[in-house]
Amino acid sequence: MSTSTTYGRPNLLGPEWDRLRFKQLGWRLLPLRAFLGVTFLYASLQKLANPNYFRAGSPSSFVSQTRALESRSPIAPLLHVALHAPALFALLVALGELAVALGVLAGLWTRLAAVGGMLLSLTFFLTVSWSTTPYFYGSDIVFVFAWSVFAMCGAGGVLCLDAWIASRADAAPTYAPGSVDLVRRHLLVGARSATLLAMFGGVLAGATALLGRAAGGTKHAGGASLTVDPPSSAPTKHHNHRPARAPTNSAPPAVAAPQSGAPPPSGTALAPASAVPVGEGRTFTDPASGRPAWMLRPSPSKVVAFSATCTHAGCTVQFDSAANEFVCPCHGGRFNASTGAVLAGPPPSPLTQIPARIVNGEIRVD
Ligand code: FES
Incomplete structure (x- = not known):
């Protein structure tokens, strides 16, 4: 036994x-x-x-x-x-x-x-x-x-x-x-x-x-980004700045220079407005925080920018242009791409908006 x-x-x-x-x-x-x-x-x-x-x-x-x-x-x-x-x-x-x-x-x-x-x-x-x-x-x-x-x-x-x-x-x-x-x-x-x-x-x-x-990977506009100088060489805020561009035929049109005597526009220049086609989004590094951010252009004369850091646990959100939403890959948080407001998921607060506008044909952020 x-x-x-x-x-x-x-x-x-x-x-x-x-x-x-x-x-x-x-x-x-x-x-x-x-x-x-x-x-x-x-x-x-x-x-x-x-x-x-x-x-x-x-x-x-x-x-x-x-x-x-x-x-x-x-x-x-x-x-x-x-x-x-x-x-x-x-x-x-x-x-x-x-x-x-x-x-x-x-x-x-x-x-x-x-x-x-x-x-x-x-x-x-x-x-x-x-x-x-x-x-x-x-x-x-x-x-x-x-x-x-x-x-x-x-x-x-x-x-x-x-x-x-x-x-x-x-x-x-x-x-x-x-x-x-x-x-x-x-x-x-x-x-x-x-x-x-x-x-x-x-x-x-x-x-x-x-x-x-x-198949071309994901459909998110994650591969395109605005070119911004690294923080060490970036000018301080409220200083006129224009990033260098390669002198090729396909380069975006030159930005009109401000009239002499006029005060320089405030904020940091990121890129010509043409770098963000209407209805699309581009990533950039927020000059103020050094963190990833999204720049969207809902109409020819308007841009909106948001921090790409999810307010839930800090993952980087992606832009879904088809749904006009930011989507967080970590826990499924979703944000309105026009306002940054939370649409779904666990994020406790909206995405932080970054003041952005088009001045003299170039995109500037504060
Ligand atoms: S980190 Fe974005 S939903 Fe959790």
């Missing part, structure tokens, strides 16, 4: 009963496992398919988001290190999510994959969701604890390669149960499966990236 126990009591039905109970747990956890795997798969493929994620000038890029989060994250020094090699870290995040997703969906080294999912979710919590109040409005902390279930239990022997590997390794007649050789055989069979899964992941990532670029 077996001496195993269940909840501290002797289990008279033996270890086979324990295995059945564990398997039952695996079936019960299957919906959560599928949800976590599919969600991480989606997040990963979305990043890989979006060229703007890797394009430093885009507000939805890894660089822009990391810079926006750096000042308010408790792991700012780590973010600072990541900004030294942003393309590498952007790729690591996307491929890390993909590896975690494939591992947990296939049930291969499930505990290890779940630990990876916990670490990624914890990183997102300490950056993207750190300023979210109350804390449970941010989903990342929930993901941390959801992953912890699989870090502790694995896949429960249900629909997983872990169970298949164990049965194959145990089937070898030459190894004694619990021997070092048997453990080595487990690892060998597991490594072979992991290599095949990694090759599948590589093909999936490559195909997704190619398709994303062929």
